[in-house]
Amino acid sequence: MAPLLANAGLDLTQLVEGNPVATIVIDARHHVTHWNRACAQLTGVPATEMIGTNTQWRAFYDEPRPILADLIIDQAVESAVATFYEGKFRPSALIDGAWEAEDFFPAFGHSGRWLYFTAAAIRNADGKIIGAIETLQDVTGRRQAEAALRNSTAFHNQIVEWSSVATLVINAEHKVTHWNRACEVLTGKIAREMIGTDRHWAAFYAAQRPIMADLVLDGAKESRVDRLYHGRFRPSLLVPGGYEAEDFFPHFGDGGRWLFFTAAPLRNADGEIVGAIETLQDVTERRRAEEALRESEERYRTLSLTDTLTGLFNTRHLHERLPAEIERAQRYNRPLSLLVLDCDHFKRINDSFGHLEGDRVLQGLAGVIRDCLRRSDSAFRYGGEEFVVVLPESEFTVARLLAERLRMAFESKRIVTASGEEIRCTVSIGVAAWLHGEDENALIRRADAAAYAAKERGRNCVVQAAATT
DSSP states (O other): OOHHHHHHOHHHHHHHHTOSSEEEEEETTSOEEEEOHHHHHHHSOOGGGTTTOSOGGGGTOSSOOOOHHHHHHTTOOHHHHHHHHTTTEEEOSSSTTOEEEEEEETTSTTTOEEEEEEEEEEEOTTSOEEEEEEEEEEOHHHHHHHHHHHHHHHHHHHHHHTOSSEEEEEETTSOEEEEOHHHHHHHSOOHHHHTTOSOGGGGTOSSOOOOHHHHHHTTOOHHHHHHHHTTSEEEOSSSTTOEEEEEEETTSTTTOEEEEEEEEEEEOTTSOEEEEEEEEEEOHHHHHHHHHHHHHHHHHHHHHHBOTTTOSBOHHHHHHHHHHHHHHHHHHTOOEEEEEEEETTHHHHHHHHOHHHHHHHHHHHHHHHHHHOOTTOEEEEOSSSEEEEEEETOOHHHHHHHHHHHHHHHHTOOEEOTTSOEEOOOEEEEEEEOOTTOOHHHHHHHHHHHHHHHHHTTSSSEEEOOSOO
8 A cells, every 4th residue: 555545544545435525645656545436426437547546637637737636746836836727726725835726627527517626735744745635526516607697697787788778777885887888878977987886966967866766776755756856757657666757957968958767676586676777768859849849739829810910819719719708707797898999991091002001000000909908808800900809807997998098009109101101090999898698799799880880970989889789
C-alpha cells in the first residue's frame, strides 16, 4: 500500500469511502490512493482502474494534464493554477494553500456536467505535504437554474429595453432598475443617469413628488392619487392595483407634450409588491387633433347659427332659442320681451350708395345692438334689414328703455363710406312683452306689427305692441 495510507491508517480509507461526495486522494508521487464510490459514479471510471496509477486525468480530460490535486502536490503558485483554470478558480476561504474551482466537463453525462471541486494538501506531523485530497460536486442543476434565470432576466430586460413604448421600472426602495431607450428619447434623461437613483421624478416635474409608479408601489388609495391627478386618472381596467392617466407636461419638447401613462405593481411569487412598472405614450398629436376637431365643430356650429354679414345670430337660431325662452318664462312665470328693429329708408341707402355701403350700415346697426345688450340678452338678424332682440327677465318698461337707448345710439352713429361721404340712418322699433300662452310666432308678429306702426308714425321711434294681434 502507498506510504500515505501507511501513515494515515484505516480511518482515512473509511472516511473517504463512506463520503457521499466524490473524493480523490493522491500521494506525493501523484499516484491515486483513494477513488471512492461517489467518484466512480460521477466519472464513470471504477476505482480499480485508477488506484495506484497517476493517470487520474483520464477521468476528466482528453489528454494528459494535472488535475487540481496535482497542482497542490506541486505547490503551484496562482499563476500556474491560472494556466489551467483561468477565470474559474480562487483560493479557498477555509484552508490555507487550498484551491476551489468550477468548470464544465463536456464528456460527463449526455450533454456535459458542471463540477465544483476543491483540493487541499495532506501533511504529516512535520507539516510536509505527503498527498492531496480533491472533492467534486455536480452543480449542473444550479448552473442550469442560474443560466435560466440569467436568460429569463436578459429576455425580460430586452422586452423592456427594445419596447417602442417608453418604460421605467422601480424596485421596492423606489430606485430605478430599468429606463429603456424609448424613455430616454421621450424624457431626454439617459438611463445611466437614472438607474440606481430615486430621482425619476426629475424627468417629469420641476419639484420632487411621486410619479404614478411610486403611488402604485406604495399601494396608494384613489383619494391620494386624486390629489395629484384630479380628474385626469382612473383605476386600470386590466391590472388590479394599477392606474392610468393622461396629463400635460409643459417642459417636454416645444410647448409641452400630452402623455398617456399607466402604472402597475410587480409582485413576487408570494404576491407581495416588490416593484412597479410605468409606461408612457406621447398622445400630443391625438390631443391636438381632438382640439382642432372641437374648434372646427365649434366654428361650424357658430357659422351655422351666425349671420355672416353682421356677426349676430341668424333666423335659424332665433327659432331654436325663442321657444326655449318662452317655455322657461311659462314654467317659472317670468317676464320676457322682444324687440323688432327695422332700418329706416334702407332701400334708399342701397340705391344712393350701393349695396356694399348698405351692408356697412347694417353692420353699424349690429354693432350698436351688441353694445347695448346685457349678458342674458341675444340679438338676431331676422331679415334683410330687420333685426330681433330677445330680452329674458325683462318686463315691458325695461324693454322700452333698452329700445330707446338703441334708437338714439343708432341715430347718432356716423357711417363713413369708402369715398368719404357720411351716412346717417335711423331705426324703427316695435316692443312686445310676452303674453301667457303665446307662442313664438304670435310674439314676433305683434312686435313686427309694432315696428311697422313705428314706420307709419314717421320712423325713428319706438312703439308698444298691442296686447293681441
